[in-house]
Amino acid sequence: MDHFNYRNGELYAEDVPVAKIAAEVGTPVYVYSTATLERHFNVFSQAFDGANALVCFAVKANSNLAVLKTLARLGAGADVVSEGELRRALAAGIPASKIVFSGVGKKPSEMELALEVGIHQFNVESEPEVHVLSDVASRMGKTAQIAFRVNPDVDAKTHAKISTGKAENKFGVPWQDASRIYGEAAKLPGIEIKGVDVHIGSQLTDLEPFANAFDRVRELVQQLRSEGHDITRVDLGGGLGIPYDGNIPPSPVSYANVALNSIGNLGCQLIFEPGRLIVGNAGILVSEVVYVKQGAERKFVILDAAMNDLVRPAMYDGYHQIDTVREPDGSVSLEAADVVGPVCETGDTFARGRDLPPVAAGDFVAFRSAGAYGAVMASTYNTRPLVPEVLVNGDHYAVIRARPELDALLELDTIPDWLES
Numbered sequence: 413m414d415h416f417n418y419r420n421g422e423l424y425a426e427d428v429p430v431a432k433i434a435a436e437v438g439t440p441v442y443v444y445s446t447a448t449l450e451r452h453f454n455v456f457s458q459a460f461d462g463a464n465a466l467v468c469f470a471v472k473a474n475s476n477l478a479v480l481k482t483l484a485r486l487g488a489g490a491d492v493v494s495e496g497e498l499r500r501a502l503a504a505g506i507p508a509s510k511i512v513f514s515g516v517g518k519k520p521s522e523m524e525l526a527l528e529v530g531i532h533q534f535n536v537e538s539e540p541e542v543h544v545l546s547d548v549a550s551r552m553g554k555t556a557q558i559a560f561r562v563n564p565d566v567d568a569k570t571h572a573k574i575s576t577g578k579a580e581n582k583f584g585v586p587w588q589d590a591s592r593i594y595g596e597a598a599k600l601p602g603i604e605i606k607g608v609d610v611h612i613g614s615q616l617t618d619l620e621p622f623a624n625a626f627d628r629v630r631e632l633v634q635q636l637r638s639e640g641h642d643i644t645r646v647d648l649g650g651g652l653g654i655p656y657d658g659n660i661p662p663s664p665v666s667y668a669n670v671a672l673n674s675i676g677n678l679g680c681q682l683i684f685e686p687g688r689l690i691v692g693n694a695g696i697l698v699s700e701v702v703y704v705k706q707g708a709e710r711k712f713v714i715l716d717a718a719m720n721d722l723v724r725p726a727m728y729d730g731y732h733q734i735d736t737v738r739e740p741d742g743s744v745s746l747e748a749a750d751v752v753g754p755v756c757e758t759g760d761t762f763a764r765g766r767d768l769p770p771v772a773a774g775d776f777v778a779f780r781s782a783g784a785y786g787a788v789m790a791s792t793y794n795t796r797p798l799v800p801e802v803l804v805n806g807d808h809y810a811v812i813r814a815r816p817e818l819d820a821l822l823e824l825d826t827i828p829d830w831l832e833s
């Protein structure tokens with residue numbers, strides 16, 4: 413459930429007309445709902461009521477400081493994958509004690525900062541990484557609390573580009589080597605082993621791969637304990653899908669049941685890293701129709717948003733429901749069109765043959781479910797300024813990232829001396 417609904421013939425974000433934001437801030441623009449963010453965070457955490465669980469929002473899904481602060485106030489922790497994300501999480505008021513650090517390529521300088529501020533846990537993804545982490549921590553006179561991310565070789569049944577738990581993927585340590593790697597890491601001076609971590613992919617719409625992965629983790633925890641490791645935490649990652657196209661994925665409660673049935677009685681702290689589930693449906697991307705053009709074979713609705721603003725359709729064939737901001741008259745007949753952006757690539761296509769109510773230049777449309785992996789993946793391709801972001805709260809809204817001036821983009825470059833003359 414989200415808070416973007418038609419009322420009085422037009423789309424509202426909570427109690428604010430979307431057309432008002434589009435007119436005042438300009439388009440394209442991301443619009444987030446505080447109420448949806450809060451609702452989704454609370455529904456997920458309440459699914460684990462009574463369990464010793466820490467919900468670490470995956471900052472990569474949406475790293476806007478105002479979004480992070482909204483979640484921080486509800487008690488969220490953070491899963492970060494870079495120094496930048498770590499600094500954002502801290503700046504938003506998420507305590508270091510609730511931050512876990514994931515990712516296959518952590519650099520020593522990133523480890524240093526994380527140790528300095530005292531994060532909860534490093535999710536270590538390889539043997540070379542654990543050696544570097546031990547060295548960095550020892551040099552600082554500290555000990556890094558770690559879990560190894562294990563690769564359970566489970567098919568997440570999601571898009572290949574966001575599937576992370578197969579043996580062929582770059583993530584985690586190989587399942588069959590885990591026991592040896594834990595044994596060796598336990599001897600390192602800067603390392604304190606705390607747990608086991610797994611994350612098998614994103615936008616999972618079936619619970620079975622989770623169940624398989626979690627059961628493998630349970631077996632590993634039992635084996636590691638029998639080998640003398642004090643395993644007190646299990647990090648089960650994120651990955652639960654959201655309804656993009658009307659198909660309803662499993663609920664957080666049924667996901668929690670799978671997790672608790674598998675891992676619940678091990679006496680461990682349970683860590684979760686949901687991203688998309690919290691922010692996905694809490695955001696829309698609003699765009700203006702620039703032209704409607706009849707091609708030789710197809711009709712094109714050309715928007716002022718492009719693949720640089722929302723890359724999911726181009727990159728993952730992602731489906732986003734597209735609604736007109738003016739509520740369509742129920743009796744109107746839909747017309748199929750390709751919905752495209754102005755970028756000079758055929759891949760700059762949001763939807764092909766999509767049935768839409770008739771639209772004309774100047775109309776606003778909204779891409780649903782654009783709160784996750786939307787603004788964070790935006791680029792300035794075609795020298796288009798980064799898309800601005802707005803946060804609605806009840807009957808008011810704030811611009812939480814302004815559209816940069818084009819001049820700022822030009823100023824990023826410098827001309828070397830030899831070209832000046």
Ligand SMILES: Cc1ncc(COP(=O)(O)O)c(C=O)c1O
Nearest residue numbers: 470614615650651685686687688
């Ligand atoms: C390590 C890790 N944790 C959490 C997430 C968040 O995933 P999602 O947004 O699907 O919940 C990801 C992205 O897939 C990830 O790589």
Ligand SMILES: N[C@@H](CCCC[NH3+])C(=O)O
Nearest residue numbers: 574614615724728784785
């Ligand atoms: N960017 C991807 C999800 C990546 C998940 C990252 N671990 C998407 O938009 O679906």
